[in-house]
Amino acid sequence: MIEAKQLTKFFGDHKAVDEVSFTVEKGEILGFLGPNAAGKSTTMRMLTGYLPPSAGAAAIGGCDIVADSLNARRKMGYLPENAPVYEDMTVTGFLQFIARIRGLSGREADDAVERTIGKCFLEGVRHQMVGTLSKGFNQRVCFAQSILHDPEYLILDEPTDGLDPNQKHEVRTMIREMGRDKAIILSTHILEEVDAVCTRAIIIANGVIQADDTPKGLRARSEKDGSLAARFTVPEGVDPIPGLEAVDGVVKTEVMEQDGLKMLVRIYPVKKGDGLAARIAEYAAGQGLALESLTEEIGRLDEVFRAITMKQES
Numbered sequence: 001m002i003e004a005k006q007l008t009k010f011f012g013d014h015k016a017v018d019e020v021s022f023t024v025e026k027g028e029i030l031g032f033l034g035p036n037a038a039g040k041s042t043t044m045r046m047l048t049g050y051l052p053p054s055a056g057a058a059a060i061g062g063c064d065i066v067a068d069s070l071n072a073r074r075k076m077g078y079l080p081e082n083a084p085v086y087e088d089m090t091v092t093g094f095l096q097f098i099a100r101i102r103g104l105s106g107r108e109a110d111d112a113v114e115r116t117i118g119k120c121f122l123e124g125v126r127h128q129m130v131g132t133l134s135k136g137f138n139q140r141v142c143f144a145q146s147i148l149h150d151p152e153y154l155i156l157d158e159p160t161d162g163l164d165p166n167q168k169h170e171v172r173t174m175i176r177e178m179g180r181d182k183a184i185i186l187s188t189h190i191l192e193e194v195d196a197v198c199t200r201a202i203i204i205a206n207g208v209i210q211a212d213d214t215p216k217g218l219r220a221r222s223e224k225d226g227s228l229a230a231r232f233t234v235p236e237g238v239d240p241i242p243g244l245e246a247v248d249g250v251v252k253t254e255v256m257e258q259d260g261l262k263m264l265v266r267i268y269p270v271k272k273g274d275g276l277a278a279r280i281a282e283y284a285a286g287q288g289l290a291l292e293s294l295t296e297e298i299g300r301l302d303e304v305f306r307a308i309t310m311k312q313e314s
């Protein structure tokens, strides 16, 4: 388990991280989301022992990151935001160097390097100098060093930053696979990454956790989640809105589009999933509204993210 207990960090008078607490179990992939300067990297640097907390504590697999730092670091892989690499080494040479730092030697080190080169799709550049790699391949090498010793716990600061769409897809697939038996935290600005990879997400703003939920649970916080989008044509001279608002279980409606007699109306239910769509369809048929489509909306993470983080800023 990765455990953060009231982690707090001051830089001078500025409280960058404010009593952040959470746990991540094996089998979980936690997305760490937040606007710029929210405190994501600072939290990760404290979790990995690169930055001492001003208050609070962190433990990796039961080892305190300050009091039992060496054991905690052995158990984890860390991909920092601007990961340092040795530019004048070849990719293979760099990974062999990392293997030695991780205490591997001989056959064990060779096997770990080969396995990682395969996993991270680095075969084609294995003899190239790290300093001459493209940004995306450089990021893959950084990722490779974090998983070389097959750690139980992984902390990844923006792991797909700088990758092209195909590479992003490959790295996400890899993270998902590794997430089956490891505990993983990844920070990202990309909300689709949360849907693609994470089993849970934390939204942090101004150093404080604002939400900690599954992607589905976060989407459900959107006002639009569970609302109905009804597209229909009304008979000449008919205003359908008062009648729609009087249907049992409707809170309010919102006209999204109107073009002559054609309308798109959003209908908000009192309670999600209580069969309102059937009642709306029945009402439309009774009133001669020609219903073209009636769909249930799914809340969007970007709306929830904006609502949560903007509220914090204002």
Ligand SMILES: Nc1ncnc2c1ncn2[C@@H]1O[C@H](COP(=O)(O)OP(=O)(O)OP(=O)(O)O)[C@@H](O)[C@H]1O
Residues within 6 Å of the ligand: 011, 016, 034, 035, 036, 037, 038, 039, 040, 041, 042, 043
């Ligand atoms: N070494 C430091 N000295 C002083 N202030 C710092 C230091 N590191 C971070 N900060 C400040 O702490 C706050 C949080 O920074 P942090 O890098 O953790 O944010 P972040 O959420 O990772 O942002 P981004 O998404 O932009 O990478 C910011 O206001 C930043 O300027």
